Every structure is written in structure tokens, then in C-alpha cells.
Amino acid sequence: MAGPTAALLIAAVLAPTDPVLASDVQVGGPGEGQEDEARFALTSEAGLNDGLAFPFVHLAIALSAASFGSIDLLEWLGRDLLWRTFLGAAAGYAIGRGLGYLTFHLPMRASLSRTGDGFVALAVTLIAYGVVEMLGGFGFLAVFVSALALRNASRDDDYHDRLHGFAEEAERLLMMVLLVLFGGILAFGGLLTGFDWLMLLFVAGVLLVARPAAGLFSLVGSRLPWREQLVISFFGIRGMGSIYYLAFALNHGSFADPHRLWAIIGGVVLASILLHGVTVTPALRLLDRWQRRRVDSHT
Template sequence: MNTELFAIIALFILGFGLISGRIEKSVITPPMAFVIFGLLLSPPLLGLLNLEVEHELVRIIAEFTLILVLFTDASRINLKLLRRDYNLPVRLLGIGLPLTIILGTILAVLLLGGRLEFWEAAALATILAPTDAALGQAVVSSPRVPICIRQSLNVESGLNDGICLPILLIFLSLAGTMEGTGTASFWFRFAAMQVILGPIVGVAVGYIGGWLVSQSVRRKWITHSFEDLSVLGLSLCAYAIAELVGGNGFIAAFCAGLTLGNTAPSICDCLYEFGEAEGQLLVLLIFMIYGSMMVFPALDSVNWQMVLYAVATLTIARMVGVAISVIGMKLRWYTILFLGWFGPRGVASILYGLLILEGDGIQGSEVMFSTMVVTVLISVFAHGLTAFPGANWYGKCMARFKATNDIPELMPRSEMPVRLSWRK
């Protein structure tokens, strides 16, 4: 990266920060702005950022961001509150998410079956299943949206990326077996090691590391700044140890964050602070990289079937899965529509798509990657532009009701921290 480009990126970040207070009152979201900025830097336009998506720098930034996103997302989830107060996100994750993957797989077979094998179609559906609440931040931060609904979307977004990762690894292993790139026993052992050892290492690192940091804080052996660094270091520690023993480092980072957040919550405040600053910057850089290095190359190979699949997975797969998962909860139709629409695809799908390119032996990787790119592109703008007016519309729909036990949407709930609060 040359000095001129570095200066341009730095000036854009500074300039965007200076007017961020004005922008947050509009329908423009930070991910939209950074995708557009990335597009301007790309070779077809200004040509200032001319790196291949497989470049080592891109891989390092992407992997580091994914580790921290999985770790910090999981650390925000209070499992006791989830079991006690949050029947809706449990349904969205336990019923809606599998249904979204199943429906996405069926749609991929129907629309892309000529270019993807069955397990590749399942892997694509899994890549596009995790939601990213940051793309429609007004929805999960607006006081007009009932706390039960906005927190359900927040919790769902915090957990589904980590849940989808082992499923994706299993599907990719099955795809590799079907395409003859390894024996069935090899891929079975590989998937088992990845999915089993990763959580074991993650739980161990999260529990032991959290206890050590807590003890150090209690004895006042550690400064606040190094408390922050130590907690963040646990995510990298979990990743590295899991990779060394043959597990999946990303799954380990997710499990470490989930364990830390529920066994040592008092030291997790620094993670929320990190998410408001450094974490936000990393995620926005991923959107810039996405716009500059992924969009135009992918659009060269996109056809109408991929676009149709992108629209279908954002609407049919998501909305039907949500509608079925909330049967019996007596939610109003506009609540179901609101929950179904606001399942944007963002940084998790981008990062999982990059994992596809790093793998060997997946013949449909280019089709999968291009479809992911066009789906995220549609989602960034469609969900970004509709988040603010959508939150206002839904708020008006619910404003006519008073909080009673007869209105499930208005029942009181305890709040959990929100990822990346663009809007305050």
C-alpha cells in the first residue's frame, strides 16, 4: 500500500467521522459509505487500490477481523438471560436458522444446480445465513422499536455467525468428498477435528484465561489498558492453540468469547469499548476491501440466476424461516414481516466467502463467491436504506398498544450490549 493511498483512506475515515453525527440522522449507513468508497478506489474507477482478493494483507485483515467479531459477538450474550427472557431469538436460532439454510439450499439447487453440486449449494446457503445487525443499526438501537424485538435481532446476529461456522465446515468437507479431493475418512476426520477440538480449546481458554485476568484485576496487579489487551489477547490465544492442535481457530474464538462473557462478565466491558472504536474500524475496512476488490471482479461472472437467488435468499428463505419459527407466539403480522426483512447479510458472509477462496478442491467456489458478493451488495443498500424508515414505521405500528402480558412484543426484557452502535 503506497503512501498516497494510505493518506486518502485516512482522510476519508477522518472526514466521515467529522460528519458522522449528521449522517446518522439520514438513511446512509457507514457500511454503505465504505462500500461506495471502496468502489471508487477499485481498478475500474480510480484504480488506486489494486490488490487481488487473495493477497496476503487482505487475508490477514480478514482473519483478524473474523476472530475479533466472533469473539466479541459471543461475549455479549448472557446465556442466563437468553434462557429466561429470550424465547424469540432461541426460536430464530433453533428453528429459523436451520430452515433458512434448508430453504437456501433448495433455492440454490433450483437456480444454480447446473453449476453447483448439492453440498456446495448447502455451503452457499450457510454462508448467506448469518445476519449482520450492523447493516441496519437503526433497527436494533431505535427506542421506537420495542426492546423485545430489537434485542432479539441483536442476539440472533451475535450468535448465528458462530453457529453457522461448524455447519459450513461440515458442508465443505462433504463437498470435498463428493468431488474426489480426498477420501471420505479423511474429510470425516478433518471435520470432526475442526468441529470438536475448536470448542474444547475455546471453552478452556475462555474459562482459564478469564479466571486469570479476573484474579489479576481483583488483586490490582493489572492496569486498565493491559486488562483490555489481555482480554483481547484471549481471542488470539484461543485461535492459535486450536489451530496448533488441529481444531478450527474461528470456532475456538467464538466459544472462548461465549465462555468469557458468561463466567467473567465483569472484565468484558473493554470488549464493548473495543467494538465501539477499533472493532468498528476493522469492520468498515472489510466493507471497503469488499467494495474495492470483490464487487467488480464478481460482477463480471454474475448472471440473472445469481441475482434471483440473492433476492430469494434475502426474502423467501429468511422470511419463511422466521414465519415458521414464531408460530404460536401470537406476534402481529407486521412484527413477523419486520423480523423477516431485517436479516441483512454482511461482514460474516464476506469473511466466510473468503474462506471458500482459500480452500482447495471446491469446484464451485467462484460461483459461490460471486453469489455471496452480489447478495451482500444488495443487502448493504436495501437493508441500509430501509432501516431508519422501517424502524419508524414499525414503531408507529406498535405505538397504539400499551405494554401488557397480552402483547408479546411489548413484554419487558433485559438488554444486552449491541454490536457496533453507529447510531446512539
């Protein structure tokens, strides 16, 4: 069972994408008009799959136990896949709506928007994650849903610009710190110790075959132009979410050869940062120019 369990873990760990590592694939701020289909799809995918892949990390952890049986599978299905996912989405929505009321709909003297402070974005993130985790749901999913609910509480309020700006700055600062730490682990921590040509083939297969093929298959039947489909399918950027998922799994389960798992995931993240980081800006610029020409040709 070790082989299938490790395969499931790797699949779940590599599911999260991280557009923060390539800001060109993120949607623009409120009202900036940069919410084209490709950027919107990649940003929303990253928000959703952080939470939706977590049940399968829990399944891999459960499968790593020697006593796993059909009762454990039913428990995972009912608790982790259904209940905790539902709780994360429902509680996240309730928290987002409640904070949206406190932020935008109270009288001006009591409204959080009166402060003009971007730290409210951080508070919303921590409140949603912490409360839902204490309730037993998936905090990552709750953060995504609560942010959507907060945005919809008052879509035209200028305070959204301040929240977005602070969140973007905080993301980049945190990502810079994490990338420095990641580089240190690569250089001095032996993260890629034992990396061989089979792992290299796997990394290439994930980034150049599996992700684009799965992306194109998921877009079958959509009315998106083929150029946008290619961008959405190719730029599944792997980042810190994969490292967090793997660390969580290895701390809660018993997996054979964890050093090999670290080398595989570290190789995918490193290759993704290099490959997507180099290609994202020219690819998105070409897409933007093509979209402008298409609009001009229809006017």
C-alpha cells in the same frame, strides 16, 4: 457431482450473518438494557453460525475431490462435524474461563482488569482463535464461546464496558476497511462480471424468500410476538464472513467456474448491504416504539 457440490458450497457460504454491517440489530453494551429478543437472536445467530457452518464448507471441499467416497464421508462426519465442533466449543469455553480468572479474579495488582485496557478484547479473540486452530478445532466457534465464558466470569464488573467499547470500535474500523476493499473489487476487480438475470433471481430468492421462510419456520412454537419474528427472519445480513468462507473453499478445493461463484456471492452480499442497511433503522425503530407501547399498556 459438480452441481450438488456447488449448491452445498453456496448454502454453507451464505449461512454466516454479519450484524456489524447494521449495528441497530446488535445488542447494546453491558447494562444498557438493549437486549430485546430480536437483537439478541440476531447477534447470537451471527456468533454461532460462523462456526457451525464451517463443517459444511469442509464437506463441499471434500466432495469437490474426484476420489470422494463413503470413507471420506465418515471421516468428515467424525472429524469435521463432530470432533472439530466439539473441540472448538470445549476449548473456547476453557480459554474463556481461564482468561476470565486472569482478568477478574486474581488479586488487583495482577488482574488484567486493573489495566483498564480494551486491547484485552483483541487478545482474547486472537488467543482463542489461534490456540483452537492449532489444536485442530474451529476457531470462529471458539471465539464466540470464549467471549460468553469471559462475560460470565464476572457479569457485574465495569471492565466489561471497556472491553465492549473497544471491540465495537475495532469491529467498525475493520469493517470500514473491508467495505472499501469490497467496493474496489466491485468497481475495478470485475467481481460481478457475468452477473445475469438468473443470478439476480437467485439473490432475490435468498434475501426475500429463503431467509425469511427459514427464519419463520425456525420460530414456529416460540412465544415471540409476530413483529419480532418478522424482524428476526428478515434481517439475516450477509457480509464478510461469506466472502471469507468462499475464498477458503476455493483455495482448498476444486470447483467448476469459480468466477460464477464469486459473482453469486458478491451479488448476495452487495444486495444484502443495500437492502438491510436501508431498512434496518426504520424497522428497528418501529419495533422499539411498538415494544414501548406494549409495556406501557401493561403498566
